[in-house]
Amino acid sequence: MLGLPAHVTACLFDLDGVLTQTARVHNAAWAETFDAFLRQWATAHGQPFVPYDPGPDYNRYVDGRPRADGVRTFLASRGINLPEGAPDDPPEANTVNGVGNRKNDILLRRIHTDGVQVYDGSVTYLHAAARAGLRRAVVSASANCRDVVASAGLEDLLEVRVDGVVAAQRGLRGKPHPDTFLAAAEQLGVKPEQAAIFEDALAGVEAGRAGGFGFVVGVDRVGQATALREYGADTVVADLAELLTGRDAA
Known part of the structure; x- marks a missing residue:
C-alpha cells in the first residue's frame, strides 16, 4: 500500500524538494x-x-x-x-x-x-509509513536541516537526521556519494538493501543507486522524470501521495 517492495523496512527522505518546498x-x-x-x-x-x-x-x-x-x-x-x-x-x-x-x-x-512550506502529499506519506511500522530518516546536505524540520513541524515523524552538520562532524562525503544515506541506514539499524531512498535531486538518486539501496524513488518536481530514471530511480512520481495509489509518473 506504500508503493514499495516487500523487503523495504525503512525510508530515507531527502528534505528540500521531497518533504519541504525549501528547494x-x-x-x-x-x-x-x-x-x-x-x-x-x-x-x-x-x-x-x-x-x-x-x-x-x-x-x-x-x-x-x-x-x-x-x-x-x-x-x-x-x-x-x-x-x-x-x-x-x-x-x-x-x-x-x-x-x-x-x-x-x-x-x-x-x-x-x-517561512517553510511542506508538501502535503509527503506529510500524508510520512504518516502512512509510520502507521505501517517503517523506520524513517531525513538525509540532507543542508546545515539548516534541524531548523527547517522543526519549522515544518516534522520532528515527530522522523526518527533520525543526517545532515550537513552531521556529515561535517563525521567526515561523510556528500551526494552523489552514498555516505550520508549509509549512515542514516546504520543509525536506523537496517541494511542498505532494506531501505528505500526518496530523492528529487539527480545527485541524490545517483547516491541511492551507488549505495546499493533496495529501492530508489525519484520525486519529479521540475519535469526531469527521464533524467531521474537515467540516474537510477526505480520509479518516478510527481508527489509521494501517488505511491499510496500505485501511480507511476511517465
Whole structure:
C-alpha cells in the first residue's frame, strides 16, 4: 500500500524538494548569490555577464550537493576556480566557502521572511509509513536541516537526521556519494538493501543507486522524470501521495 517492495523496512527522505518546498527558497538564494558574484566577476575580467539559470544550472550543478560542492561545481562550469578558503570565511570573501556562506545568509533571511512550506502529499506519506511500522530518516546536505524540520513541524515523524552538520562532524562525503544515506541506514539499524531512498535531486538518486539501496524513488518536481530514471530511480512520481495509489509518473 506504500508503493514499495516487500523487503523495504525503512525510508530515507531527502528534505528540500521531497518533504519541504525549501528547494524553491534554496534556488532563489543561489540565484541571488551567483548573479551578484557573476556580475562582479564579469566587470572585473571584462567579460559579458551571463546570469545563473535557476532551471538547468540548479538541477545539474547545485541541487542535492553540499553547499561548498555546489559553489565549486557551478563556478567550474563557468571556468571559474576560486580558492577554497575556510568554513568560517566571511560571506564577502571571494572563496568557495565565502560564496557558500553568502548563500546561507541569504537563505536564512528568506526562510525567516517566507517561512517553510511542506508538501502535503509527503506529510500524508510520512504518516502512512509510520502507521505501517517503517523506520524513517531525513538525509540532507543542508546545515539548516534541524531548523527547517522543526519549522515544518516534522520532528515527530522522523526518527533520525543526517545532515550537513552531521556529515561535517563525521567526515561523510556528500551526494552523489552514498555516505550520508549509509549512515542514516546504520543509525536506523537496517541494511542498505532494506531501505528505500526518496530523492528529487539527480545527485541524490545517483547516491541511492551507488549505495546499493533496495529501492530508489525519484520525486519529479521540475519535469526531469527521464533524467531521474537515467540516474537510477526505480520509479518516478510527481508527489509521494501517488505511491499510496500505485501511480507511476511517465
